[in-house]
């Protein structure tokens with residue numbers, strides 16, 4: 509569903525991974541029963557390409573009925589100069605750096621980045637879907653209760669219940685959820701560390717290749733990593749640097765009793781929307797979640813499982829759907845799917861199959 513509207517301005521949001529994302533402020537427009545006032549431009553590259561200025565007419569869609577998105581510019585306002593890129597991190601005022609298509613805050617002590625680390629941990633470990641959202645984490649961070657993910661595990665009901673906006677019941681719920689996430693699969697443990705340029709799906713690739721313990725990951729070096737199919741030089745370096753930088757955080761988590769589960773037990777929900785269907789994911793996931801961050805492959809796989817489907821790692825006979833973000837992709841999985849007659853759908857098509865997440869925070873993206 510697409511609608512035409514005008515651009516009022518651009519704001520810049522710091523995402524969990526330290527990425528600063530441009531967001532278009534729009535003349536409010538109704539799309540599919542929801543008033544859309546803001547739409548993501550996805551990344552810095554897209555911002556540069558579109559050269560938007562105040563008053564530009566644009567076509568806005570709700571991709572897969574989830575995230576408002578500026579599809580294209582219809583016409584530019586004459587005499588209106590293009591918006592300037594942001595000059596400082598919206599949180600810590602550091603000068604942003606360009607990394608590929610993205611603009612990033614380089615300051616690892618940026619409050620935004622520290623809160624981002626907490627949000628990432630809560631999201632990957634699914635504390636978030638159990639009620640520990642960004643607002644709660646921000647409050648806990650701002651009153652100095654929590655600065656690293658490990659601090660979450662030492663929180664006590666008595667500390668939280670006296671804070672503004674929390675009561676005994678919500679404090680008990682928060683502590684309960686956190687304590688229920690003390691044993692995690694390796695992919696969630698590493699994926700939750702918020703290592704820049706290294707996704708949870710990459711950890712899964714390592715696990716699939718036999719590096720399924722923390723010790724085996726720490727023993728990896730660049731030579732070994734780049735020989736793993738699907739891991740490029742850049743990703744390998746990001747992982748090794750990230751793991752080194754996160755040593756203290758990892759130790760902190762182990763010290764408070766967080767454990768790594770041997771293998772994730774897949775719980776099936778036989779009444780779910782995707783019951784009886786199987787999904788395999790390929791390629792980089794492009795679709796954004798309600799925080800403006802990209803969905804990880806694990807998050808999508810977890811959605812499959814939560815809705816009663818099965819998530820598999822390879823294309824085989826009997827697979828219902830291959831989900832690929834890039835329709836022009838010619839990966840081996842794609843070729844195999846075509847040969848076997850497996851239906852290929854986009855990540856957006858996939859999300860629209862699960863109406864449960866359709867209407868989350870539409871106005872704030």
Ligand SMILES: [Zn+2]
Pocket residue numbers: 597598599600601602613614615618619620621
């Ligand atoms: Zn910053």
